[in-house]
Amino acid sequence: MSEAILKRPLPVGAIDTRASGWWAMIFVVCTEGALFGYLLFSYYYFAVQAHSIGYFPPGGPPSLTLALPDTVILLLSSVAVSWAQLNIKHNDKRHLVMGLGIGAVLGIVFLVVQYLEWAQKQFTISSHPYGSLYFTITGFHMAHVAVGVIALLTLALWSGMGYFNCVRYAHIHIGALYWHFVDAVWLAVFFTFYITPRLT
Amino acid sequence: MSSIYERAPNLAEENFNSALAHRLEHIWQTEPGLAGWLSTVDHKKIGIRYIVTAFIFLIIGGVEALIFRVQLAQPALSFLSPETYDQLFSMHGITMIFLYALPILSGFSNYLWPLLFGARDMALPRLNAFSYWVYLFAGIFMYAGFAVGKGANDGWFNYVPYALRPFNGGPNIDFYALGMVFLGISTTVGAINFIVTFFRMRAPGMSIDRVPVMTWGTLTASVANVFAVPSVSLAFFLLWMDRNFATHFYDVTSGGQPLLWQHLFWMFAHPWVYVVVLPAMGMVSEGLPVFCRRPLVGYAPVALSTVATMILGFGVWVHHMFATGLPVISLSFFSAASIIIAVPSAVAVFAWIATIWTGRPVFTTAFLFFAGFVFLFVLGGVSGFMTASVPVDWQLTDTYFVVAHLHYVLIGINVFPVVGALYYWFPKMKGRFLDERLGRWNFWVMFIGFNLGFFPMHISGLLGMPRRIYTYAPNMGWDTLNLITTLGSFLFAIGVLLLLVNVAISLRRGRAAGPNPWDAATLEWLTPSPPPSYNFAVIPTVASRHPLWEDRLKESEDRTVSSKGLVLDHGRENVGTDPLDAQPDIILKMPGDSFAPFLLSLCLTGLFVGLFVHSWTLTILSLVAGTASVIGWLWPERALGETAEPADV
Numbered sequence: 128m129s130e131a132i133l134k135r136p137l138p139v140g141a142i143d144t145r146a147s148g149w150w151a152m153i154f155v156v157c158t159e160g161a162l163f164g165y166l167l168f169s170y171y172y173f174a175v176q177a178h179s180i181g182y183f184p185p186g187g188p189p190s191l192t193l194a195l196p197d198t199v200i201l202l203l204s205s206v207a208v209s210w211a212q213l214n215i216k217h218n219d220k221r222h223l224v225m226g227l228g229i230g231a232v233l234g235i236v237f238l239v240v241q242y243l244e245w246a247q248k249q250f251t252i253s254s255h256p257y258g259s260l261y262f263t264i265t266g267f268h269m270a271h272v273a274v275g276v277i278a279l280l281t282l283a284l285w286s287g288m289g290y291f292n293c294v295r296y297a298h299i300h301i302g303a304l305y306w307h308f309v310d311a312v313w314l315a316v317f318f319t320f321y322i323t324p325r326l327t
Numbered sequence: 328m329s330s331i332y333e334r335a336p337n338l339a340e341e342n343f344n345s346a347l348a349h350r351l352e353h354i355w356q357t358e359p360g361l362a363g364w365l366s367t368v369d370h371k372k373i374g375i376r377y378i379v380t381a382f383i384f385l386i387i388g389g390v391e392a393l394i395f396r397v398q399l400a401q402p403a404l405s406f407l408s409p410e411t412y413d414q415l416f417s418m419h420g421i422t423m424i425f426l427y428a429l430p431i432l433s434g435f436s437n438y439l440w441p442l443l444f445g446a447r448d449m450a451l452p453r454l455n456a457f458s459y460w461v462y463l464f465a466g467i468f469m470y471a472g473f474a475v476g477k478g479a480n481d482g483w484f485n486y487v488p489y490a491l492r493p494f495n496g497g498p499n500i501d502f503y504a505l506g507m508v509f510l511g512i513s514t515t516v517g518a519i520n521f522i523v524t525f526f527r528m529r530a531p532g533m534s535i536d537r538v539p540v541m542t543w544g545t546l547t548a549s550v551a552n553v554f555a556v557p558s559v560s561l562a563f564f565l566l567w568m569d570r571n572f573a574t575h576f577y578d579v580t581s582g583g584q585p586l587l588w589q590h591l592f593w594m595f596a597h598p599w600v601y602v603v604v605l606p607a608m609g610m611v612s613e614g615l616p617v618f619c620r621r622p623l624v625g626y627a628p629v630a631l632s633t634v635a636t637m638i639l640g641f642g643v644w645v646h647h648m649f650a651t652g653l654p655v656i657s658l659s660f661f662s663a664a665s666i667i668i669a670v671p672s673a674v675a676v677f678a679w680i681a682t683i684w685t686g687r688p689v690f691t692t693a694f695l696f697f698a699g700f701v702f703l704f705v706l707g708g709v710s711g712f713m714t715a716s717v718p719v720d721w722q723l724t725d726t727y728f729v730v731a732h733l734h735y736v737l738i739g740i741n742v743f744p745v746v747g748a749l750y751y752w753f754p755k756m757k758g759r760f761l762d763e764r765l766g767r768w769n770f771w772v773m774f775i776g777f778n779l780g781f782f783p784m785h786i787s788g789l790l791g792m793p794r795r796i797y798t799y800a801p802n803m804g805w806d807t808l809n810l811i812t813t814l815g816s817f818l819f820a821i822g823v824l825l826l827l828v829n830v831a832i833s834l835r836r837g838r839a840a841g842p843n844p845w846d847a848a849t850l851e852w853l854t855p856s857p858p859p860s861y862n863f864a865v866i867p868t869v870a871s872r873h874p875l876w877e878d879r880l881k882e883s884e885d886r887t888v889s890s891k892g893l894v895l896d897h898g899r900e901n902v903g904t905d906p907l908d909a910q911p912d913i914i915l916k917m918p919g920d921s922f923a924p925f926l927l928s929l930c931l932t933g934l935f936v937g938l939f940v941h942s943w944t945l946t947i948l949s950l951v952a953g954t955a956s957v958i959g960w961l962w963p964e965r966a967l968g969e970t971a972e973p974a975d976v
Contacts, residue, residue, distance in 0.1 A: 128532040128868050128910070133893060136335040137902070137914045140968015145903060145913040147450045147523055154519040154553050162557035165591060169565070169576070172587050252574055256582045259574035263565070281958055290963045292971035294332050298963055 141297035152301045156308045159271070163312045166264045167319050173256050174323070184257045185250065188324035193247075197240040198317050201272075204233035205310040208279065208303050215286075218293040224286045227299075230306065231279040234272050241269055261320065268309075268316050275309045278302045331972055336902070336914060337894040341864040343855055347896060351861035354899055355447065357920055366920040368452035369860055373459050374438025375756065378749075380463060381431035385742075386823075387470075388422035391415045393820055395797075400813040402801040412797035413480040414499070418473050420483030421503065425510060426466045428603035428741050429548075433458075433517055435748055436545040436606060438756065440521070442851035442858060443539045445530025445867040447901045448917055450523040453924050453960065454516050460928035461513035465506055468935060472502030479503035482795060484596065484647075485566075487577040487588045492570045501939060504567040509935045511560035518549035518556075525549075526906040530850070531893070532869035533909045539849050539872075540623055543630045544609025547637045548602040555598040555641070562591035571941070586651060593644035601640040604736065605633055607744035608675060608704075611697045614751040615679060617847045618694035619686025622873055622880070625678040632671035639668045649720045658717050665715035672708055676701060692766030696747030699774050703739025707732060710785065725795075728788025734781045746773070746826060753830075754844045758856040759837030765829045773822030780815025783808040848873035853889050865892035866902055869909070898966060916968040923960035930956055 141148065174183055211226025245262070252262040282302045285291065291299060341347045357367040367373070395415045398407040407415065437455065441448050449455045472478045477499045481490045490500045525546045529538065566588065568574040575581040577588050616623040623629060645653065645661035679701050688694060710732040714720045723729060746769075753761050787808040792799065799805055843852035852875060854862060870885035871877050877886055893902055899917035904910060930953035937946030963969035 128870075130338060132910060133338055133531060133868065134335055135911070136333050137911055138333050139331065139914045140916045141963075142332075142913055142968075147527060147903070147915060150523040150527060151451055151454070151519050154522055158515050158519070158553045158557055161554045162561060165558045165561045165594075169561075169587060169591070172584060172590070176584065252568075252572060256575045256584075259568070259576055263568065263574065277954060281961075285963055289973065290970040295963075295969065295971045298961070298969065 138294075141295065143297060143300070146297035146301070148301050149297060149304070152304050156304065159308065160312065163267070163315060166267060167315060170260050170264060170319055173260060184261075184320075184324055185255060189261075189321055191321055193240055193244045194317060194321050197237055197244070198313065200233050200240070201237045201310050201313050204230045204237070205307050207233060208306050212296075212299060212303050215291055215296040215299055216293055220286060220289070220291070223291070223299070224283050227279050227283040227286060231276050231283065234276040234279065234306075238269055238272055238276070241265065264316060264320075268313060271309045271312070275306045278305060331968070334914065336911075338891060339865060339894050340891040341894070342890065343859065343864055345864060347894065348859070348861075348864045350896060351864060352859055354896065355859075355861040357860065363920065365925050366456075366922045368448070368456045368918065368920055368924075370437050370441050370449045370452065370455060371756075371858065371860075373455050374434050374436075376459055377430050377434030377437055377462070379434075380459075380466070381427050381434055384422050384426040384466060385431070386827075388419050388427060389820055389823065391419040391422070393816060395419070396813040396816045398797065399799075399809050401810065402799050402803070402806055404798055407797065409797045410480070414473060414476075414478040416795060417479040417482050417485075417503075418470075421469065421479055423737065424483055424599075424603070425507070426462075426469070428737060429514065429599075430462055431745050432545065432548075432603065432606040432610075432741075433521075435610060435745070435752070436521060436542075439752065439851060440524055440542065440545070441528065441862055442755075442854060443542060443849055444524070444528050444533065445850045445863060445869060446524070446528040447862045447866075447899070449520050450528050450915075451520045453918050453921050454520050456921075457924035457927060458513045458517035458520065460925055461516075461931060462510065464928055464932045465510035465513060465935075468509055468932070469502055469506035472499055477502065484592055485588075487566065487569075487585045488579060490566060490570075490588075491578055498939075501567060501570060504563040504570070505935050505939055507563040508560045508567075509931065511556045512931065514552055515556050518552035521545050521549040522553070527903050527915075528901065529904050529909045530867050530869050531902065531904055531909055531911050532887070533904075535907050535909075536627075537869060537872045537909075539613055540626055540629060541606070541609035541613035543633045544606040544612075547633050548605045551598045551602050551637050551640070555595045555602070558591050559595035559599075562588060562595070565591075567938075586648075589648050589651065590644070593647045594641075597644040597647065598637065598640045600736065601637050604740040605637065607700075607741045607748075609633070610748040610751075611679065611700055611744045612675070613849070614693055614748060615697040616682050616686070617751070617845050618689045618691055618697070619682050620689065621682065621686040622848070622876070623678060624681040624685065625674070626872065628674050629678045632674040635671040636668060639664060639671070643668060643715075646715055646720065649717050650724045662715055662717050666712065668715075669708065669712050672704075676705060676708075691750070692761070692763055692770055693747045693750035695767070695770040695774075696743050696750065699770065700739060700743040700747065703735055703743060703777075707735030707739045710735060723788060725793055726788035727784040727792045727794055730794050731781050731784035731788060734784070738777055738781070743773075746770075749826075749830075751845065752851075753833070753837075754840030755851055755854075755856050755858070757834060757837070758840055759833055760840050760844065761829050761833045761837060765825060765832070769822060769825040769829060771822075772825060773819055776815050776818030776820070776822050778815070780812050780819050783811045783815070787812070843875065848876040850874055850889075863889075863892075865890075865894055867892050916966070918967060921960070923956055927953055927956040927960065 207226050207229040211223050214222040214226055250258040252258050282299055357363040357369055395412055398404055398412060477497050480499045488494055525542060565576040569576050569578055575583040577583045577585050579585055612623050612629055643661055643665045645657060646665045649658055714723055714732060750761050750766060787805050790804055792805045840856050842855050850867060867887060867889040870887045871882055873880055874887035899919060901915045901917055902911045903913040903915045905912050930949045933945055933949030937949055
């Protein structure tokens, strides 16, 4: 390697996808994705067993009344966060904070709607294996959304404090990557619980 | 844009005594005293902590084994009660497999990787400290139960339904279940750190085909951990839910699926077998050629077979479940996959044999351990190959044959390489050699003791002795074999004791070692022994796979440059390079020592204790405090190049 290459000017510190934190988050997403993979494996393991007690899920496929709009809300929150990411690249800090804030609020709305759905269920976590699976898997996902909401609010705070601009935005992108993952994995959970029982 | 965002790094000619070196030492050193001890992020200190802690667990697990070997020395002894026996063999397995086997390898990799890569630290130094503390606290958590006589008692694979509350009412399994979820955090973040370090922290010029061969082992194991660990964490979490909140995942009377436990456990635990051997094989691939005075035969095939073993390793878990009544088609598939995995393993074995064969071996203690490993690996491999066949497995499963196999694998492929690695790298870590004369004794006593202790288990297994029985009736034909096994295990323990004696003596009186006492080829041997806190005064520029042997190998005209290189002295800094060609693409600001990792580990400990005792106050307090320490940890810092300049806002 020539000295000319070594002497080239280099960016310093946390910069775009070259920041170590970005790389770390990619693998956090991998391991979290695997976790949901194993959670859904457990669901399907029960679903395909011929000896399961009663109909699976008991009482027929769960209603879409709350879950479908809630899915749309979560997807919209990803749109808001993407918009925030676009804004900081254009150095637009006001809209950065707004995008993160909207993302966090939609995340909270998602959690509230999920809680309403929980409250409507006729069974509990200890009623039968389906109940255990339903509350555990959606509970895992809600915990991830809650972590994401805290992350978005923290990023909004830091953005408001003027920590970021069109060069220093690695934190925003790292947090956003996690948030998009949490939203994407919901689609897998939603498909598993609400769509697959309707396919048979 | 001001220069805080971008700069052309200085290039200079420097050595370990220059003014720059002193300035770097000041920048990188850890404060002495308790504060420094709790806050250090130096990969060398953390690496040695890992090694020492894992060795302590090895000794504890070993003593547990010796105690129950006394019970098994003769038929119908009542030295131990069945309950005590269950806890001893369970804790022995848990300790060796989870608290020793991977952590010891992480210790070596932690210590060595930045030195092998020509870097000043791991990519994520604070995460590194965090992974150590979590490992330590999770280990203590699991042992807390054992200390009060309520340790895990269902074996390391902890099958349901026996692990469920109705059959196992004490807190024994809860210690194990929550402890494993806790430990999984350490394993996962440690793995992520190795992966990012491998892809981002290599010295300029160390393209992907020039990385030291041992790093392939740890990289492969780390990628596997990222995908495999969630499986076991989930399995244990669901078990804990079943035991504490009346869920029905495993409990068959309410429609639960006991086999789900086995699937989730082995989907993790079979890859784990490769996780705890591939990095050790890597250390042999690195060290053995040095004592054969030639490069490893077949670098590329060995690296590729490492990766291939791991990929296949994800598709063989059902061979632990051949006797559970799964469909024949499934058994055939997993049996075939388990047999095929012998191919990449054989590639590595032939590469090591060819290296010895075509080299000029120097019979040091390290060489003996590495060569001994090759022999034991073949034995352990053959017995594994045998049980990969379904009918053979039906005969041998849950007998001592399997116990023999797994000890040939774990001791042969983990402990022997680790001890060899210690003889090889101790001079780098401590600046002194381990004693070679005592080393020979150390090797031969361990080698003979091991084979004496474990080889007869093959036979007792073939004669039908089931594993995990706390005693056996006389005239089953197992008496003599068990006595030999017990004697062998004590002899093996004496061998391990000789190692400890050697370390204790050599730390004070060992022969002084220079920077490169073995005349080895990789970058860690450029630094003084022990290396300074900053590792390299200037970042070397690498031109080949064997930077220190270029003049004699004459593979090309290019030469690695270690005396002149990137200076990077504006605080703690390192160059980040691209994953394939290792061309510089960023100046990374490296974090200084920090209490955040220690604090977060304490919060996690509080969290798991809270969950264990069902104290929701403690759980929520720990969560809140943990969240605060994460936010504090990640708070953007100007000195780390994480914030915009106020002028630009």
